[in-house]
Structure formats: structure tokens, C-alpha cells
Amino acid sequence: MHQVCSCWRGCIRGLYSCNWREPSRTNRKMPCCWLSFVAVVSLLSLSWLYICLISFNDQEELNGQLFTWLKSWFNWFMLIIIFSAVLTSYCILLLLFALTQIIFGEKLDLHWLHKIFLFFGAIFIVGGISVMVGMWKRVLPTIPLSLQATAPFLQFGAVAALTLISSFVFQAFHNIKTKSRFLILVLFAVVSAAIFLCPLLIQSPCFIELKDLPEKPKLIAHRGAPMLAPENTMMAFERSVTCGVMAFETDVQISKDRIPFLMHDNKSEFLLRTTNVKESFPTRSITSNLDLTFGEIQNLNAGEWFLKKDPFWSVSQLSEEERQTARNQTVLSLLQLLELAKQHNISVIFDLYQTEKTSTDSDDTAAIVDTIRKSDINPGLILWLPPDRRKWVKETAPGFVHIYSNLSEMKINNDRHLNVKYNKLSMKRIRELRADNITVNLWVVNERWLFSLLWCVGASSVTTNSCHLLKDVEQPDWFMSYQTYTKIWILVDAASVLIMAALFVLQWKAHCSCLRKGRQRGSTFSDTELPFLSQHMKP
Template sequence: MSHNNSCCRFCCRGLYSCHWSGSSKNKRKCPCCWFSVVTLVSLLSLCWMYICLVMFNDREDVNWQGFTKLKQWVNWFMVVIIISAVLTSYCVLLLLFALFQVALGEQLDLHWLHKIFLFFGVIFLTVGVTGISLEWRQEWPTVPLSLQATGPFLQFGAVGALTLLSSFVFQGFHRAKTGHKFLIAGTFLVVSAAIFLCPLFIQSPCLIELRELPEKPKFIGHRGAPMLAPENTMMSFNRSIACGVTAFETDVQLSKDRIPFLMHDNKSEFLLRTTNVKEKFPGQKLNLSTDLTLEELQSLNAGEWFLKTDPFCSVSQLSEEEKETARNQTIPSLVQLLNLAEQHNISVIFDLYSPNQENDTVDTVDTILKSGIDPSRVLWLPPAERKYVNMTAPGFIQYYNNESEMLNEGGRHLNVKYSKLSMNKIRELRMNNVTVNLWVVNERWLFSLLWCAGASSVTTNSCHLLKDVDQPDWVMPRYKYRIIWISVDIASVVIMILIYIVQRKTHCFCSREEMQRNNPSSWNEKELHPFLPTGQFDGHEQRRL
């Protein structure tokens, strides 16, 4: 295979331009513009993939949004992850082919099929960002929060990528015209400065000495252990006990005969997702918990759905005996959970879903007091009728979902979504002896970050995974991070300077050889005949020199 049709040239040219036999003789319009489009879409797809991975902690919320609209449970978030991964891989590979095209001096003729795929990729990214902004905007704070956990490593990766790509940039710089050289140099310097100096703006609670690390947060089982068993069932709460949870988190509603039971879904989605209510009561519209008695509720199967839908892709980890136990789960009453909590010295915290908060609060408090559980193990969260609860059951621990309300009431316990508080705010509250519980924390990176910040406890779906975390993913003194940061930046600059010098000399040498081949008569005769003494040229040669 000839030099112009080497294996590398053949593959890059074919995959990028679909010109397998050789470069196209027809000049395509705006090849550099399309290269810019490929670069931009690649960067956007990488950012989008990062956002998806960060928001994986809250994938259950995305699936719930889809369920409320379509009334059918599908793991929508995993579908988005797969499409995003395919798009990102495609764009990054296309960009690499383009860079190799530049390095090999090939024409950047992007094939029309790639242009169509890029167009659909832009549409997908636009729809994704718009969807989050309109339907899931409360998740955007997770992105800047995640940078406190990943920022240092992203910066190191960006420096490495910049160093590798500098070779392609310098080659394009040497071949460009004078005006384009200024543009390339200016852009490269601005991007390099941004990457090298961004650690000045990175703030993380994990930039501390190891001896300053707070105590490991305690675990509250979110509806039990929903990755290991059907949520809000006795099996789920029993499985969470093995994780060492200090409290059960659940959701309480009241039945037709005024008995509190455990169920998260409510209103029009009541019972549809987690039970076989369609088969048991066909044709009936059941929109409220008070449409059925407790006996009727407990006649429903509350575990088969877990095995069929596998919401956390964890069913394969269960033994046959555990699957059979899950298959036979029913809806528990609140009393059943309180008895289990009292037996194992575990606290209980719950939301109360009810259109009639006043009456349902009275019946719920009455049920708790009659159960015999230690009142100090009841962490009362529902904000409605809090004064009545304080009067009737002063032994309950009052938890607040709003900092201002807690301060007004003189409370010392806060329960909020993890993205509602800054890391500094968490640390400040803990210094003021306020117990801070954050929900729902499933991913290790997020748990590590909140641990460094000093969270008292976290409500989690994955207590069985987080219990084995002995310390945060990384803890580093700030001075050590600065040394590593500056060292990496200096090493990158030195390497890029060396690459520039080598490529400049290579480019000059190749240019001289090309000029010599194309117009040998224009070269100095002395250079062509170095062994001839000066003065031994005829007049014509001297004039030409």
C-alpha cells in the first residue's frame, strides 16, 4: 500500500469522508465549518453524558415522571443513558477521525450521512436539556454540586487531553495561513489558560486533612431497601436492618376503615405501579386510599411488580428463595412497621399523603401511641397539624423540611433534599448542633461529598452498598492538591513546548524538501554543491545566485 494510501489514511479518510480509494478531487464547501460543528457537538455530547451520569442518583424521579404521564412503568432513564452513550461515542470517534485527517494532511470532507446523524444528535441534546429545564429543573443544582466531587480529576483529565491534542493543533497552526494562525493561537491560549487556572475556582469539602473528617453519616432506609426487595413491604424493611439503618423511611396513607398503611403512590396513580389492582379490581377507578379497606388492600400482591420490572436492575442478585419471598409480599399496615422498629430499636420517619390532613393526622398519631413504640423513635415530618402533634405526643422528635420553619419553631432537626443546601451550609448547621438528614442519596460520589461536608445521616435506596464505604472516595489536604495541580500544569506546558519545537523543525525541513523538489533551480548552488570552492561558477550562475 502506498504512502498516500497507508492503513491509517485509508481508515480515517473512509470513515470520515467515505472516500476509500483516495481524497476527493471536488472541493467541498466549508470543510472547516463542519469540523467546528463536529467539535462542538462532541463537546456538548460529553457534557450531556456527564449530566446523565451525575443525575443517575435520581433516576427514580425520571422514571416516576414518565409513569405519571404514561401510566406505565418503564426504566426511561436507562433508555436515555444508552442513547446518550451511543451518541457520545459516535461524536468523539468522529472527532478523532477528523483530527487524524488534519495530522495526515487529508481534506476534511465530512460525508452527508454524518451530517444527518449530527443533526439528529443536536435535536436529541436540545430535547434532553429542554426536558430537564421544564419537567425536572430541580435537578440542575446537582451538576455544580457534582463538580465539587469530580472537579479536580476533570481538570487533570482536561490537562492531559489538551496536551495530547496540542500535537494536532500545532500541525494545523504550521500549515495555516497567517490570518488563521492568529485565530488558532488565540483560541488555543484562551482554552489552555482556562483549563490551567480553573482550580482557583474549585471548592470541595473533601479538601481537608484526614483527621478533620467528620463522623460517617448514618443511614435511613428509603422505603426500606428497595434495591433488594419491593419498596414499602416488610421484606424491604427487614432487608434494610442488615444494612445497619438507624431509621425506616416510609409513606403513610389511611384506608377506608381509617387504618394507616404504607404506600407511596397516591391520587390517580394509587396502587397502579406496585400492585396487581387492575387484575384484582377490574374496571374500578381507585384514586384515593379511602376507596378500599385495609383487608382489601392486603389482598393485593405488592411484590410481583418488582420481579417483573426490576426497577434497579438488582433482581438477578436475589436467590430463588428471596425471589419467592418478594413474590408474596402484601401492603403492610403502619402498626406492623412500628412493631418491627420497636423490636430492633430503629426509628421511623414518614410522609403523610392525605387530602384530609387534620383527621388523618389525628388517626395516625393515635395509632402510633397505641402501638407502644418509644415516642422518641418517631421522627415526625408532616408539616400540617404540627402544633396538635406537639401537644398530643410531645415525645416525638420534630423534623422540618424547611430551615426557616425549623429556626422559627426552635427545632434542631432538618430533613431536606441533598441539593437544597450548600456544603458550607451543612457544615455551619452541624457546628450549631443541628441534625441534618439529606435525601435521597444513592451514589457513592454523592455520599462521599456529603460525608466530607458533615451530614448527620442520609436517606438512601442503596444502604447495602454504602455501608461498605469506609471513608470518602478521596480526602486531600488543600496544600497537597495545589502542589499536584501546579506540577501537572507545568509538566503539560513543558511537553507542549517540546512538541511545538519538534513539529516546527519538522515542518521547516519538510517545506525545504518540498521546495527543492518543486523548483530545484531556485536553490543556492553552494548548497547543491558544497564541495566546490567559491568563485568557480560562471557569470550566469553568479548572477543567478
């Protein structure tokens, strides 16, 4: 057993300091500072990984922005997630190795290579946060929003971590100089009080009784089912029909010969990401929807990119037959989508990317309305979102349901349908709007935790890329009454306090016992009797 323990100690020491044979005899400076640095970078990496994970819902937005800059598509967000997970695991393991060495009473001697890795890791995290603040500001409100879904569980985890590290704190308290021991105790007490009492500040719409739980939000298919088929293609919308969606969401542009078709990317990115336009027209500069007729656009392949790029890492879920179907997809016209919607009695909501109008005949809005009329679809299934010429549309096609992206504009027009990004409204505001019988659709919602949160608050519907996953969610991931949560919170805190009190008393008795033995021998403590902190980490 002693040999196994020595081997384990040697392994931990080697991984931390690259000194495999015997404990370090060098007197490296600032071991406490380097331990603090490891702890700080570990906390930063955990926080950064948390931000990345809750931002996973918006990975398409980040990848899209980078595509706009680079004109080449790659799943950069997934790469960031993987690197962040590796960095966090590395930092946490290093911190555990350091704490284990403290238990074994060995000197902390962080190897210079670890110092370099930690330094660059800290730079990566700070750089990532700076980029997010500067480039991806629309996602920042998701962070406080996510805490309404995760804060209760983060608090439980913090209490568990506090209980585990209390043993090391008490060890330091018992063995360092008298002048510093009470400072440690005060700091630990302040941190403990903050963690124990932070539930007083936690608010969440999921603190709700089962009888008060709102109806499940309806699903709107964002460009079809883009996780299972190439976006804005017939296959994508047909796959979304099986999810029981209430509406198709898409993006409409007008071709050179005035035919509305479905395509999200526009301007300099037009057709580049989702078609083979470069291979089909290698000598032409195509930067606008007016550069091609719909016949030329429809001859492009709109599915091969999906199989090659695998934007959501979901191609492996498709059968060989489904992959072949995806490979043969083409750009869809608005009329084709309306025919499909009419067949299944599904609504259609769309954004309109308009070109400059040179005459009344080239009015994109008029072309859209004419196409809708030509399809003979029930006007009540058209959820009209484009703000331009809304008054004219109301007069020309009075049966359309008008949806607004701006709350003030909706109130001015005395309508009751709102469509906004999920983090633009507070949970309280959404609940107030629903109480006033205003339908609130929130986009784009892909993750279960976010869908569950919006379900609890009473969202009418959500626009999603993952309708095939959210359709099977039978209830929010968690919900409970605030009284139930309060009881759990008090029990967890009380258990932690009792465990820490027991650890403090046991270590105090052990410390007193060592002092008595030392007095009886008339000698000072040896390195094996006195914990590491008292010998090597004195202030």
C-alpha cells in the same frame, strides 16, 4: 508495513467519508466548518452524558414523573443513559477519524449520512436539556454540586486533552497564512490559560485533612431497601435492617376503615405502580386511599411488579428463594412497621398523605398517633415529619422527635432537626448548621460520589435506596488537603506546558527543514510534504 498503513488510512477514510478505495478528489465545500460541527457536537454530547450520569442518583424521580403522565411504568432514564452513551461514542469516534485524516494529509469529506446523524444528535441533546430545565428543575442544582466532587479530575482530563490536540494546533500555526496564525495562537493561549488556572475557582468540602474528616453519615432506609425488595414491604424493611440503618423512611396513608398503611403513590396513581389493583378490581375506579378498606388493600399483591419491572436492574442479584419471597409480598400496615422497628430499636420517619377531613373523627393525624401509641414503641424512636397539627402532636405525644423540611419553621419552633433534599442547601450552609449542632438529614442519596461529598461536609445522615452499598463505604472516594491538591495541580500543568513546548519546537524545526529542502529543489511542497491543513483548510 506500508500496506498495513494504507489499509488503516483507507479504513479511517471510509468510516468518515464512505470513500473506501482512494482519497477523495471532489472539492466539497466547508470541510473546516463540518470538522468544527463534529467537534461542537462531540463536546455537547460529552456534557450531556455527564449531566445524565450525575443525575443517575435521581433516576427514580424522573421515572416517577413520567409514570404520573403515562400511567405506565418503564425505566426511561436507563434508556436515555444508553442512547446518550452511544451518541457520545459515535461523535468522539468521528472526531478521532477526522483528526487521523489530518495526520495522514487527506481531505476531509464528511459523508452526508454522518451529517444527518450529527444534526439529529444535536437536536436530541438540546431537546433533552430543554426538557430537564422545564420538567426536572429540582435536579438542576445537582450539576454545580457535582462539580465540587468531579472538577479537580475534569481539569486534569482537560489538561490531557489540551496537550494531545496541541500538536494539531501547532501544525496549523506553522503552515497557514501569516494573518491567521497569530489569531490561532492567541485563541489557543486563552483556552490554555483558562484550563490551567481554573483550579483557582474550584471549591470542594473534600479538600480536608484526615483528622478533620467528620463522622460517617448514618443511613435511613428509603421505603426499606427498594433495590433488593419491593418498596414499602416487610421484605424491604427486613433487608434494610441488615444494613445497620438508623431509621425506616416511609409514606403513610389512611384506608377507608381508618387504618394507616404504607404506600407512596397517591391520587390518580394510587396502587397502580406497585400492586395488581387493576387485575383485582377491573370494574372499579380506584383513585383514592378512601376507596378501599385495609383488608381489600392487603389482599393485593405488592411484590410481583418488582420482579416484572426490575426498577433498579437488581433482580438478577436475588436468589430464587428471595424472588419467591418478593413475589408474595403484601401492602404493609403502619402498625406492622412499628412492631419491626421496636424489635430492632430502629427509628421511623414518614410522610403523611392526608385526605380531606369531613369530621374530627376522620383526622388522619389522630389516627397515626393512636396507632403509634397502640404499638407501644419508644416515643423517642418516632421522627415526626408531617407539618399539619404539629402543635397538637407535641402536646399529645411529647416524646416524639420533630423533624422539619423548612429551616425557618425549625427555627421558629426552636428545634434542631432538619430533613431536606440534598441539593437544597449549599455545602457551606450544611457545614454551618452542623457546627451549630443541628442534625441535617439529606434525601435521597444513592450514589457514592454524592455520599462521599456529603460525608466530607458533615451531613448527619442520608436517606437512601442503596443502603446495602453505602454501608460498605469506609471513607469518602477522595479527600486531600488543599495544599496537596495545589501541588498536584501545578505539577500537571507544568508537565503539560513542557510537553507542548517540546512539540512546538520539534514541529518548528521540521517545518524549517521542509522549507530549506523546498528552496534547495526550487519547487513547491507536494501534497505529501505539506500537512493537510495548509492545503485544504485555509481560512
